[in-house]
Amino acid sequence: MSLTVLRGEILSFMDDPDKSGEQGYVHFHDGILVVEGDKIKAVGPAEDLLSSVSADTVVLEYQNKLIMPGFIDTHIHYPQVDVLASYGEQLLEWLNNYTFPTERQFSDPQHARETADFFLDELIKAGTTTALVFGTVHPQSVEAFFEASELRNTRMICGKVMMDRHAPDFLCDTAEASYQDSKALIEQWHGRGRQLYAVTPRFAITSSDEQLQKAGQLLKEYPGVFMQTHLSENTDEVDFVQKLFPGACDYLDVYDQNGLLSGRSVFAHGIHLCEREHARLRETESSISFCPTSNLFLGSGLLDLAQLEKEQVTYSMGTDVGGGTSFSMLQTLNEAYKVAQMRQYKLSPLKAFYLATLGGARALKLDHLIGSLQPEREADFIVLDYAATPLIKRRLSKCKNLEERLFALMILGDDRSVAETWVAGQCLYQRSQND
Known part of the structure; x- marks a missing residue:
């Protein structure tokens, strides 16, 4: 060699x-x-x-x-490159006005591949060598991403979004279709070279009970795969989830009831959590991806790092492009420090760089490799x-x-x-x- x-x-x-x-x-x-x-x-x-x-x-x-x-980025959306720096909305409006119309274009494999190439080159330019990545509802978006990653030999984790309600018809699949598409992608790509798969329900609002059950079924059938979704990013989102799932104790319990919590489960944001949710994250070794540039840009809130430390909840760093405003992990750590300051918590530089490297690898259970x-x-x-x-x-x-x-x-x-x-x-x- x-x-x-x-x-x-x-x-x-x-x-x-x-x-x-x-x-x-x-x-x-x-x-x-x-x-x-x-x-x-x-x-x-x-x-x-x-x-x-x-x-x-x-x-x-x-x-x-x-x-x-x-650097290791534990939450990012490759299809959202073209909505970076879109003005004036908070989470739910931002999705409807910017994200969903943009993701429609990923039904075109050529568009998906061009975007994947650009996205990966930007990540590498910023020093990020591994990321946990959202595709779109279209399976061809994930195929294009993995093909581009395989060409570069990057260790990437990606998944097809599962979304069967509260989204435009052109972006909705069905519970069964999302299961079959995800299953095919897992069998084709998970463990192929350095590529890994994540079961990816977008968030509780856009998935029916049946679809979340199918996501849990995939995790049981393929125990080596990852799971990524969003959790308690925005207070309006949290309120909507409570209305949609009255039988759940809280937002996290929606996922828990469907078997989506594990050591390979990464929940983006987790800003507005209760004590019971912290306890379940700790007990199941699930983790939070802290996305400070996105949380500030969309006005979602300030993550309480001191509380996560006290509750012994694992967390790592995510850019959340395109709600997040930079591919750079250095810029992300910059904003993380400021969020911590606003919460009267000091994020040390050594801890920050740990979170962006080994901390991310540990959250993904990949620290034996990267x-x-x-x-x-x-x-x-x-x-x-x-x-x-x-x-x-x-x-x-x-x-x-x-x-x-x-x-x-x-x-x-x-x-x-x-x-x-x-x-x-x-x-x-x-x-x-x-x-």
């Missing part, structure tokens, strides 16, 4: 740094990352590893940069530039330690801070000097 050796400052997480302190991460001021084929072979201090590198091996040197695992730089892990990593812009270069030159540099990066950085993105041992993106 081909051998690639990179030398520079390296950061990787081993655990939640808020719980494990310095034992939660490894940081080498002068480190070596050895990649063999599509896997990491070794990582450590340069003084320890350089002697094991043969004299004829080219060592890629990175000055004033930081090598770390690729999310950290360890031997035998898949070689998905990025190179961040400490001098990406004159302002960042100037500010970071004043920083005294790693934590200060990380904080400045997540507040001032964006996709321009990503110098390179490597996927499965191959450099898929290198920022031009003109960018």
Whole structure:
């Protein structure tokens, strides 16, 4: 296999740094990352590893940069690229006025593939190497996405939206059709190379009881697949769900009654949760995807991170493009910090970068494959530039330690801070000097 050796400052997480302190991460001021084929072979201090590198091996040197695992986005909609920055609505109106008309176009496989190509290139440019992705109701939208991802060899998770009511007729399927379409996509794509499948009821409002039961049936029949949906994003949404499902204790219970809670279940948002819902998320090892740019843009609310920590609910980071306003995980962490500030909670820079890497991998139960730089892990990593812009270069030159540099990066950085993105041992993106 081909051998690639990179030398520079390296950061990787081993655990939640808020719980494990310095034992939660490894940081080498002068480190070596050895990649063999599509896997990491070794990582450590340069003084320890350089002697094991043969004299004829080219060592890629990175000055004033930081090598770390690729970002993991646990909630994003690839068909919504073209509704980014749409003005003036909150969630339910935004769906009706912008999202649904746009998703109609994905009945066309050519449109779906062009959008998937653009979407994946933007993700990679922003340093995101794995994402949990919504398609549309059209199975061809998911086929197009997986075909584009397979070409890049990215580890992606995607699913066909299941939606049989409270949406335009041109976007509604039926409970049985959604089951059959999802089943066919699972058998074709789940575990094919690096592609994985997520059963994807859009949210409780747009699925009948029968369709949610079919979603639960899929999870029983294919226990290795994921489940993604939305939960308690907006107060009007929560009220509507209570009216639609009077027999449920609360919003989460709608999903729980249909067998949709598990360690591979990711619920986007979870802003307006009660104590019982927190307890069930914890008990079932289900997780929340925190989407701060979307929550602010759509006026949905401020997620209470302190409460999630207290209740021991797993959470990770999502951009939620196109309700969210940026592909950049750095910009997402920027907004996450501000949301936490509004809730009187301090999100540390180490914890923020943990959530965007190993924390995301743990939420997806993929930390044995991705999310950290360890031997035998898949070689998905990025190179961040400490001098990406004159302002960042100037500010970071004043920083005294790693934590200060990380904080400045997540507040001032964006996709321009990503110098390179490597996927499965191959450099898929290198920022031009003109960018």
